[in-house]
Amino acid sequence: MVIKIDKQPIPITEIEQSAFCQTDEELASKTLEQEFNSGVRWQKLPVSYMRTSPEELEQKISAAKKKLGNKIVILGHHYQRDEVIQFADIRGDSFKLSQHAAELKDPEYIIFCGVHFMAETADILSSQTQKVILPNLTAGCSMADMAHIDDVMDCWDDLTEILGEGSVVPMTYMNSTAAIKSLCGKNGGVVCTSANASAAFDWAFERGEKILFLPDQHLGRNTAVTKGVQLDEMIVWNPFKPQGGNTIEEIKNAKLILWQGHCSVHTRFTTAQIDSARKTNSEVSIIVHPECTLDVVESADYVGSTEYIKQIINEAEPGTSWGVGTEISLVNRIASENPDKNVFCLDSVVCPCSTMYRIHPAYVAWVLDGLLEGVVVNQIEVDEETRKFSRIALDRMLSIK
Numbered sequence: 001m002v003i004k005i006d007k008q009p010i011p012i013t014e015i016e017q018s019a020f021c022q023t024d025e026e027l028a029s030k031t032l033e034q035e036f037n038s039g040v041r042w043q044k045l046p047v048s049y050m051r052t053s054p055e056e057l058e059q060k061i062s063a064a065k066k067k068l069g070n071k072i073v074i075l076g077h078h079y080q081r082d083e084v085i086q087f088a089d090i091r092g093d094s095f096k097l098s099q100h101a102a103e104l105k106d107p108e109y110i111i112f113c114g115v116h117f118m119a120e121t122a123d124i125l126s127s128q129t130q131k132v133i134l135p136n137l138t139a140g141c142s143m144a145d146m147a148h149i150d151d152v153m154d155c156w157d158d159l160t161e162i163l164g165e166g167s168v169v170p171m172t173y174m175n176s177t178a179a180i181k182s183l184c185g186k187n188g189g190v191v192c193t194s195a196n197a198s199a200a201f202d203w204a205f206e207r208g209e210k211i212l213f214l215p216d217q218h219l220g221r222n223t224a225v226t227k228g229v230q231l232d233e234m235i236v237w238n239p240f241k242p243q244g245g246n247t248i249e250e251i252k253n254a255k256l257i258l259w260q261g262h263c264s265v266h267t268r269f270t271t272a273q274i275d276s277a278r279k280t281n282s283e284v285s286i287i288v289h290p291e292c293t294l295d296v297v298e299s300a301d302y303v304g305s306t307e308y309i310k311q312i313i314n315e316a317e318p319g320t321s322w323g324v325g326t327e328i329s330l331v332n333r334i335a336s337e338n339p340d341k342n343v344f345c346l347d348s349v350v351c352p353c354s355t356m357y358r359i360h361p362a363y364v365a366w367v368l369d370g371l372l373e374g375v376v377v378n379q380i381e382v383d384e385e386t387r388k389f390s391r392i393a394l395d396r397m398l399s400i401k
Contacts, residue, residue, distance in 0.1 A: 029054040029083055032362040042138045042358050043378075049362040054083060057361040061087055064368035072371065073107040074364075075100065075122065077114040078306045079327040079356040084113050084364060093306040094118055094174040095193035101125045102398065109133060109371060112380075113359050115141045119380040120178040124390050132380045135363035140355050141175055146261035147215030149179035151239035155259075156183065158243055159212065162251050169208035171200060173216050174397075175263075178382045178390045180214055185389035191397040194290050195305040197223045199400045210254065212237075215261035222290045222297045224256045236260050264354070266291035269325040273346040274299045277323040286346070287312060288325030296325060306330055313338055327356070 033050040036042065052060070065072070065087065075097050076088025085091060090100050094114075101110065101122035110132045112119040119134040126132060159168050170189035172180045181191055188207065192200035201223050204211050213220030217236055224234060233255040237244030243251065244260075251257070269292050277284050287302040287309055297303050302312055306326060313322050318340035324331045325346045335343035370377045382390065 032360045035360060040358075042360075043136050043363070045362060045366050049366050052362060052365070054361065057365050058083070058086075060365045061361060061368060064365065064372055068109075068368065068371060070106060072109045072111055072368075073104060074111045074113060077118065077356065078310070078330045078333070080113050080359060081329055081357060082333065083361045084359050085329075085333070087364065088113060093193065093195065094121075095195040095305065096307055098122070098125060098174065098193075098394065099398065104130070109376070111135065111364070111367060113364065115139045115144075115355050116380070117141055117144045117175060117177055120382050121174065121181075121390075121394065123380050123382050124178060124181075124387050125394060131376055133367050133376065134378050134380050135367050136358045136360070137378050139358040142355060143173075143175045143215055143261050143263050144177055144180075147172075147176055147180055147259055148239075149177065149183070152180055152183060152214065152259075155212070155237055155239065155244060156187070159251070159257070162243075162248055163210070167208065168210045168212050168257070169204040170212045170214070171204050171220075172214040172393070173197075173219055176215055178386050181390035181393050182386040183389075184214075185392035185394075185396075189393055189396075190400070191393045192400075193305065193397070194219060195307060196397065196400055197290065198226060200397065201227050203396070203400050210257065212257045212259070214259040216263060216291055217258040217260060218262055218266070218293055218297075219290050220256060220258045221294055222292075222303070225294065229255050234258055263291040265327050266325065267293060268347050268349075269293075269296050271295050271299045273325075273348075274323065277344075277346060281321050281342075284321040284323050285316075286323045286325070288346075292325050300325065310334060313341065313343060316341060329356070 031051055031053060032045065073089050074087055076085045076091050077097065078091060078093055097118065098121050102125040104126065108130060110122055110126060110130055112122050112132055112134055116134060116139060119132050123132040170184040170187050172184050172191055174191055174193045184190060190200055190203060197219060221234060235246050235250050235254040236258045238260045266289050269288060274286050277286065286300040288296055288300040290297060290303050309324065309326060313334050321342040323344060323346045328345050331345040367377055
């Protein structure tokens with residue numbers, strides 16, 4: 001039996017954004033009821049799950065996983081909290097997990113411990129006999145929510161009217177809705193991740209003189225700079241202004257049209273934090289994610305995806321120091337896996353990704369218990385039309401080397 005629950009986007013409030021920020025490095029495990037008391041507006045569960053202790057939830061999830069066996073696979077994004085990622089059969093960034101979703105053939109159920117756009121992508125890439133489940137339907141992505149399909153369609157229509165049909169190659173970051181991916185697939189475009197953005201830019205510029213990059217302006221700008229695109233050849237499209245806030249001349253002269261979106265986690269990092277780290281230890285290496293702002297990226301020693309960050313630090317010499325500009329759950333995990341190195345987050349105020357943090361172990365226990373009873377909750381399904389064209393854009397991404 002499949003229980004349908006409508007997914008309503010729950011925006012991140014200032015209360016939620018700050019609810020789990022603290023100045024120490026440990027994010028304490030709490031019951032879901034205690035986290036609800038912080039003022040969050042997450043998907044509600046039966047009271048028994050809300051009040052179950054972290055220790056009991058760990059036991060429940062372990063027991064359910066054992067009973068379900070190879071009927072399920074749990075995918076866990078690097079930004080998941082430790083209490084959840086410990087149960088992941090496969091860990092990775094959005095690119096690695098999308099590859100696995102395309103390759104997994106045996107599990108009947110894919111439990112995606114990530115956010116909504118990732119579960120959508122898994123549904124698109126997996127077989128139609130498999131069911132993808134997102135433990136908490138309110139686990140969205142603030143960046144993806146910044147590019148609503150209606151606004152993007154208005155932008156696309158404006159660009160087509162000003163520049164002509166086929167003049168712009170649409171490219172969307174993985175952190176976008178299936179509807180945005182579908183638009184790219186329909187119009188000769190592609191999806192990219194932080195791991196393959198450089199190659200995706202090469203692919204796009206081979207097919208057109210202009211790129212519309214959605215929805216993260218910083219990843220788009222940072223990648224374009226490495227390709228020799230000048231800053232004055234880029235414009236930002238504000239969906240709340242006519243023509244994105246640009247003149248017709250500016251649109252015609254632009255090589256890169258950047259959607260006005262960003263990551264709330266990575267824009268917290270600053271050059272002042274980098275300067276402070278280097279003042280404390282002149283030998284420290286700075287490594288950041290390309291969703292950071294351009295000045296931060298240009299000040300860093302290394303820039304790359306979460307998989308890249310993990311690899312560089314894992315392979316580094318013992319005794320080295322690393323200031324890291326990415327999500328705190330991942331930074332803490334890298335630090336614990338590399339006790340022979342000094343690994344720390346550049347931001348002294350610890351703020352996890354608020355939407356990733358919405359996947360509490362109670363939700364995982366709830367969906368697994370449902371499967372044991374033959375009940376599927378929180379299934380993510382992409383309609384056939386959207387699925388078809390999204391798949392085209394995603395297959396192009398997976399084919400880019």
